[in-house]
Amino acid sequence: MEASWLSIIPFLLVIPIAMYTRQVLPGLIVGLLVGSYLANPSLLGGIQTMLTYVVEALIDENNIKIIVFLYAFSGLVGIIKTSGGIKGFVEAASEKVVNKKQALILTYISTIGTFSAPTFRFVTIAPIMKALLKKVKMSTKELGFVIETTATPVIVLIPVATAFVGYMVSVIQISVENEGSSLDPYDLFIRSIPFNFFAFVIILLGIYLSFFHHSQTDAPTEIKDEEPEEDWHNCHPSVSLDLPNKPWNLIIPIILVISLTLFLTWWDGRGEGVNFFQAFIKADVLQAMVVALVITVLLSMIFFLFQRFELSNLIDSFILGGNELMSVIVLLSVVWGLSSVTDDLGLSSFVTENIGWIPHMFLTPLLFLFGAAISYFIGSAWGAWGILMPLGVSLSFAADVNLPLVIGAVFASGSFGAFSSPLSDDTNTIAKILGLTVIDYAHFKLKPALIAAAITAVLYTVIPFLL
Template identity: 70%
Template sequence: MDGNWLSIIPFLLVIPIAMMTKQVLPGILIGLIAGAYLTNPAPIGGIETMLQYLVTALVDKNNIKIIVFLYVFSGLVGMIKVAGGIKGFVEAASERVDTKKEAILLTYVSTIGTFSAPSFRFVTIGPIMRALLKRVDMTKKELGFVIETTTTPIIVLIPIATAFVGYMVSVVELGLHNQNLKGDPYSLFIQSIPFNFFAIAIFLVGIYLSFFHHSSDGAQQKPNENGSEEDDWHNCDPAVSLDLPSKPWNLLLPLIVVIGLTLILTWWDGHQKGFGFFKAFIKANVLDAMVIALLITTFLTIFFFLFQKFELKMLIESFVFGGNNLMSVILLLSVIWGLASVTEDLGFSTFITDHTGWIPSILVPPILFLFGSAVSYFIGSAWGTWGILMPLGISMAAISGVSLPLVIGAVFASGTFGAFASPLSDDVNTLSRILGLQVMEYARFKLKAALIAVAISAACYTGITFIL
């Protein structure tokens, strides 16, 4: 079926269905089912084929490692919550905040200890900062904007110890595999980081608006005027509830250990292969290093918490609860892997090669970015956008001769825009709930800044092709 136009049908179904349902999974699942029936049109054959693609994806060695990483990382965060690590960190960090600039600075500095995942950061800094609004001249919308510009746009630029790394590397690996291209997916991810222009632009725009621009937003929106700070804390998230201990080192030590071990094991794997110090980090099997470092950190953290007299049953339950929070992501990953495989078997890569060569190479990165930004805005998912567009982006890069890291960065940037700006985004909805904001009103508040960053990014993607 090389070059078969039928290979694009699954993708043509994915995006409009995701937009109509406002959910990524239904669109991707229907795309997988359609592709399976195109491969095997028998009444039951399509379902059997779909199951085969899913099973094949789930038994892949690297895919299993990614699933283990995501589940264990989320489980570790669950244990840190009940051990009072989050509550202790936010309490210690907020003791001397009295002004708006100090509150903003605390929000930026807190990224150091809370960069592992958006939800982790929201429940860590969101409740305490909401409570502190009683003491500083700042609206909840302004606070939400500062928190979000220092969350996903920062996390996507950090190459270790985040819940994003494994997934981002996996979609790059998937695109390379579909095109039969050689290359280390983690190295390409590292090289693409400077080309995630939207993440960089919105962070810089955020700094300008936070520190050098006077907001003209309407009346100050305070938390419940009759409520207490303790009520805000207790009602926003159990991570800072009143009955938890306050132990900041229960957050900081696990993070220090997992980051340190990841770096050491990454270097050691490359060193064992005979490479020098710096090249060892590039040539190492980073996925293995990340998983092993995370597992060791989890075991050490359990012993550390048991030493503090936390109950083993409580730690296990919090680990399972935390891990289960990412089961929807793991399900999404499995369907995306299956969709990529079935479209490749239908001849997607060859079709793209035969029909997109007319696009000038200078326009490939900006077109991918702008198209991906539109998709991510309407479906509200960075991960869904990356899963949908990365195979397409790498295919277009291969046939146009455009730098792979540049195109990969453009795809990652497009998803980052949706996570930040879309009213359907999990980030936007979660933070709005924590801060007590109306979702659509809050999304409109920050859309202008997001579009400014989009314009800057599109210009950069167009201009950079003259250099690379």
């Protein structure tokens, strides 16, 4: 479509409204509504057009698969919780861990089995570390920081079997489609992973703090020796004393979903003249992930039924778990609609014609810093990705900047906010489990997060000269 400055208006509304309300969804809805009225300026035309954009997004085959994946994944976590899988894992691990080194090693090694979602990581690792806090000889804030560096920063780098991957591929897909490109979104996601510099830097900072940094305190700063020790079973419903103690109910489903995803991905991409690694590139990965997840849910249900869990309780747990991601599914639907309407208004052409004055070497670091500010003030990585990815991809095509680099920068900017913002789910969840004040804990994390962000910005400035 012909370039029009009107195409930028929805984004000019989305960002300040999201930052002011500290909620992503209101800004996105306003942006979509205004964009729809710009596309169809009549009394009811804007509302009708907005509905059309959302419905068209929801009936897209790949988008439906993403919604099924997100809901089913969250539902699987729900039945794992109810069956005592998380509690059992925590109980088993806490009995074997007796000192700081063992606890920290467990924190990193356990990522292999609990990388599916940040909250999943927190409720499996934080209670163990909390129970050992007096032995670990770290401040509670330092402990929270180390645990968080093994959550979102790690998960955004994993290309299969996470709650993030479907959403991340989706925002890439809608963005490249808006540019009229047929590039494979999953392939772009894989190629962008090495360029998520913030994730790598903050993980390294976490490792440094874990094994090489000596705290000024020899005991926890937030828990005094004379205070009665709180039972860690009270820190989160997933490890409640009321739940059964069955660690294999966590381990087996996780092994299943990872193994099936890898196998079905290879199976889908295999063919004559295609080697093992090429099969993963050629495969319909989203299809493989959804099928693997559905099979895992069904087999897990059967496995739990043999343990005499009631079917009605398992179904209720699955639905309750899935419903926890309904807000994300709504968010994603609006993001799809907003991307479509701005594309129809000529966003790509507008960006192409109006970025010539910015030196290309600064586009990627500026995009990262801008996105980091947005994600910090709205407290949502997913919201920042949904807002910025269409703009970032348009900038990449317009300025001929390496596309995986730009995509990596957008994902890095959201990772910054999820890690450092006092409004993020990560910050609030870990603070609640460890008994910290949210604002104090977020303030403690901000300095290392800003150091990591500064290093990241420098890398985005330097790396393009090496590509």
